[in-house]
Amino acid sequence: MIYIRLFLTFLKIGAFTFGGGYAMLPLIQEAVIGNNWMDSSKIVNFIAVSESTPGPFAINIATYIGSETGKTGGGFVGILTSLFGAFCATLGVVLPSFVIILIVAKCYERFKNSGVVIGCMSGLKPAVVGLIGAAVLSVFKTVLLPDGFVFSAFKDAKIYVSLVIFAIAAFLTFKKKVHPIIIILIASVLGILCGYLFGI
Amino acid sequence: MNEKFKKAVKLFITFFKIGAFTFGGGYAMIPLIQKEIVENKKWISDDDILEIIAISESTPGPIAINTATFVGYKTCGFWGSFFSTLGVVLPSFVIISAISGILAEFQNYTAVKYAFYGIRAAVLALLIKAVITMYKKSPKGIISYIIMAAALITTAFLNIPVLAVIIGCALIGLISSVIADRREKR
Numbered sequence: 266m267i268y269i270r271l272f273l274t275f276l277k278i279g280a281f282t283f284g285g286g287y288a289m290l291p292l293i294q295e296a297v298i299g300n301n302w303m304d305s306s307k308i309v310n311f312i313a314v315s316e317s318t319p320g321p322f323a324i325n326i327a328t329y330i331g332s333e334t335g336k337t338g339g340g341f342v343g344i345l346t347s348l349f350g351a352f353c354a355t356l357g358v359v360l361p362s363f364v365i366i367l368i369v370a371k372c373y374e375r376f377k378n379s380g381v382v383i384g385c386m387s388g389l390k391p392a393v394v395g396l397i398g399a400a401v402l403s404v405f406k407t408v409l410l411p412d413g414f415v416f417s418a419f420k421d422a423k424i425y426v427s428l429v430i431f432a433i434a435a436f437l438t439f440k441k442k443v444h445p446i447i448i449i450l451i452a453s454v455l456g457i458l459c460g461y462l463f464g465i
Numbered sequence: 466m467n468e469k470f471k472k473a474v475k476l477f478i479t480f481f482k483i484g485a486f487t488f489g490g491g492y493a494m495i496p497l498i499q500k501e502i503v504e505n506k507k508w509i510s511d512d513d514i515l516e517i518i519a520i521s522e523s524t525p526g527p528i529a530i531n532t533a534t535f536v537g538y539k540t541c542g543f544w545g546s547f548f549s550t551l552g553v554v555l556p557s558f559v560i561i562s563a564i565s566g567i568l569a570e571f572q573n574y575t576a577v578k579y580a581f582y583g584i585r586a587a588v589l590a591l592l593i594k595a596v597i598t599m600y601k602k603s604p605k606g607i608i609s610y611i612i613m614a615a616a617l618i619t620t621a622f623l624n625i626p627v628l629a630v631i632i633g634c635a636l637i638g639l640i641s642s643v644i645a646d647r648r649e650k651r
Contacts, residue, residue, distance in 0.1 A: 277628070279525065279526050279527070280525050280526070281525055281627075281628055281631050281632075282525055282526060282527070283522075283523070283525055283631070284522065284528075284599060284602075286491055286492070286527070286528075286595070287592060287595045288599070291620050291627045292627045292628070295626070295627050306581075306585065307572075309585045309588050310572070310581045310584065310585065312588045312591070312592070313581075313584045313585070313587070313588050313591075314564070314568065316488065316489060316588075316591065317488070318488070318557075318560050318561065318564070319484065319485050319486060319487055319488055319556055319557065319560065320484050320485075320487070320529075320553075320554075320556055320557030320560065320561075321484075321491045321494070321527045321528070321529040321530070321553075321557065322491075322527075323491075323526075323527035323529075323530070324527065324529075324530075324554050324557040324558065324561075325557050325561050328557060328558050328561040328562055328565070329561050329565050332561070332562055332565040332566070333565060333569065343566075344566070347562070347565065347566065348562055351558065351561070351562050351565075352558075355554065355558055358526075358527070359526075359527075359530055359550060359554055361525060361526055362524070362525065362526030362527060362530040362531050362534060362550075363530065363534050363546070363550055365524050365525060365526065365531075366521075366524060366526075366530075366531050366534040366535050366538065366546070367534065367538060367543070367546060369520060369524055369535075370534075370535055370538040370539065370546075373516075373520055376520065377516070377519075377520065380642070380643075380646070381639060382523060383642065384638050384639035384640075384641075384642035384643060385635040385636075385638050385639050386523045386638065387604055387608075387609075387638040387639075387641070387642050388612055388634045388635045388636065388637045388638015388639060388641070389523075389631070389634060389635050389638060390599075390602065390603040390604055390609075391603045391604065391608075391609040391610070391612040391613045391616070391634070391638075392612055392613070392616040392630070392631060392634030392635070392638075393599050393603070393616075394596060394599045394600045394603050394613045394616070394617075395612065395613040395614065395615065395616025395617035395618075395620065395634075396616055396617075396620055396627070396630070396631075397592065397595050397596045397599055398596050398613070398616075398617040398621070399616070399617050399620035399621035400592060401589070401592045401593055401596055402617075402621045403621065404585075404588060404589050404592055405589060407585070408585045408586055408588075408589050423582075426582070426583075426586075427582070427585070427586040428586075430583050430586035430587060431586040431587070431589050431590055434586060434587035434589070434590035434591070435590040435593070437590075438590045438591065438593075438594050439590075439594065445488075445489060445591055446488065448587050448590070448591070449584055449587055449588075451587075452583040452584045452586060452587035453580035453581070453583050453584050454580075454583070455583045456579045456580045456581065456582045456583020456584060456586075457576055457579045457580050457583070459579070459582075459583065460575070460576070460578070460579025460580075460582060460583075461579065465579070465582060
């Protein structure tokens with residue numbers, strides 16, 4: 266049953282993501298690819314959508330994947346099933362947080378000074394860097410080398426268009442500190458221009 | 466009961482606003498939460514909110530949810546946390562549910578396909594920025610660097626379940642801090 270699977274998958278993601286947001290990407294990619302829910306470029310597209318809509322990434326992506334995979338049929342049934350899928354995934358990602366914080370809030374003096382918590386966190390903080398790093402590599406592959414590391418990829422205009430847009434986006438992000446939404450807008454315009462010019 | 470209910474409704478409205486008006490996820494919400502909850506509503510003191518945020522960062526789950534649940538609980542118990550969490554989740558849920566159908570339709574248009582082609586390249590830059598931000602927040606030192614590299618390699622190249630990687634890194638952190646403690650005591 267897809268809805269139970271969505272709930273359980275996101276329950277696991279909610280329970281084991283530390284540092285929030287993008288740290289959950291590897292878990293999400295693993296689930297989405299493992300279950301054959303959607304292709305990886307859709308996840309990358311959605312990162313941009315989530316940056317341009319309000320709310321935490323975790324909730325946005327859970328709602329999105331839930332509604333995309335939960336949807337069966339068209340018309341009114343399609344809307345209802347996609348809403349139910351979104352509900353199951355979102356409930357799953359929220360529930361562990363909610364329960365854990367309720368427990369911690371009652372005894373947080375002890376939690377705060379606990380050697381076990383401090384010790385685990387000293388391992389989890391650097392782990393988050395590695396996990397988001399792995400997500401970067403995976404997105405790198407999706408964006409630049411969708412067919413794997415093959416020579417023919419370099420004969421196509423596509424890869425150079427992506428590299429140039431990436432360079433511009435990186436320059437605006439790191440040197441000019443431009444807001445992500447503006448960068449996404451610029452990239453979309455460049456994508457459309459290059460698309461029609463070079464027929465990528 | 467009535468007093469409590471009113472407060473829960475206020476919590477709901479406040480967190481709904483926070484959920485509806487922050488772009489860029491959990492960390493972007495923190496300044497807004499501080500302003501609304503501490504300065505405007507005075508539900509929680511300045512020191513307490515810093516502690517709540519610190520704990521929200523070291524418990525699993527999205528930081529926005531953790532903070533909302535915690536603030537709600539401190540302000541008015543279980544129902545406070547329930548309504549705060551509902552408030553912070555609802556805008557995302559409604560907006561994304563509404564656009565996911567449209568998004569699926571739109572992605573078939575050629576112009577939209579081209580736009581997303583450009584956008585995906587930009588997302589790569591945004592994610593690299595997220596790595597750098599998290600690197601700055603992470604402890605430095607030889608064990609930290611080893612954990613970073615190990616998490617990266619096991620997740621990206623070795624096909625090891627991500628859950629195992631996360632638990633493994635937490636255990637390495639725990640063991641190394643226990644060893645460091647023992648050395649200090651000597």
